[in-house]
Amino acid sequence: MMKKPIIAVTSTYDNGHTFLHKDYSEAVLSAGGIPLAVPHMVAPELLDRLCEAADGLLLSGGEDIDPNLYREEPLPGLGTLTPERDHTEKLLTERFLAADKPVFAICRGMQLLNAVAGGTLFQDIERQCPGALQHRQLAPRHHLSHRVEIAEGSLLAQAAGFTQIRVNSFHHQAVKLPAPGFRVSAEAADGILEGIESQSHRYVLGVQWHPENLAASDQAARNLFAAFIAACRNRKGSGAE
Secondary structure, three states, rough: OOOOOOOEEEEEEEEEEEEEHHHHHHHHHHHHHHHEEEEOOOOOOHHHHHHHHHEEEEEEOEOOHHHHHHOOOOOOOOOOOOOHHHHHHHHHHHHHHHHOEEEEOOHHHHHHHHHHHHEEEOOOHHHOOOOOOEEOOOOOOOOOOOEEEEEOOHHHHHHOOOOOEEEEEEEEEOOOOOOOOOOEEEOOOOOOOOEEEOOOOOOOEEOOHHHHHHOOHHHHHHHHHHHHHHHHHHHHHHOOO
């Protein structure tokens, strides 16, 4: 029997505490992976060892991305920053991309992935995108808020199993310009980018919503985690380095 893949999952940093919402670990476990919560480390050799040991990287949601990461000055509307987290996740993302190991990036994770790869962000949708939909819903986290159109033939469409879905939404930042080598794979009705994916890696995918909160009740969300874990398992089984 093939061993279950180990998934490095980035954690939230708040006032000296590191934590991971149970929905992330439960979604990974249900899909057949072993979640490993990653604390905020700065020693490069530790991150190297972690990248060697893990079969995939799940970039979780959370606070705003420091605009220094994408070469912009802070604008009104920028929220709470966690530089320690940005630093660790930047180094982790660079290592997993270089190793061509699967990456699944959720909400803040998609924004972090895009910034690290050379793209830019809207620091605050309401100020910078007039006419945008409500992207910070006040409904429960499992509520399907707005519609998303997924590009046919994209990795995201293959993973989700659908080209039109409804998603939950808890963000005020968004991808502005996709990073070089990435394509847009999903959009909301207002043009806000809801999915990006690498065209030069085997499995690097970002979504702007929170499928971990939906996995217990939504088929597309379950499919996303199943596809990610399958990509990690396949790479592990291939013995690729």
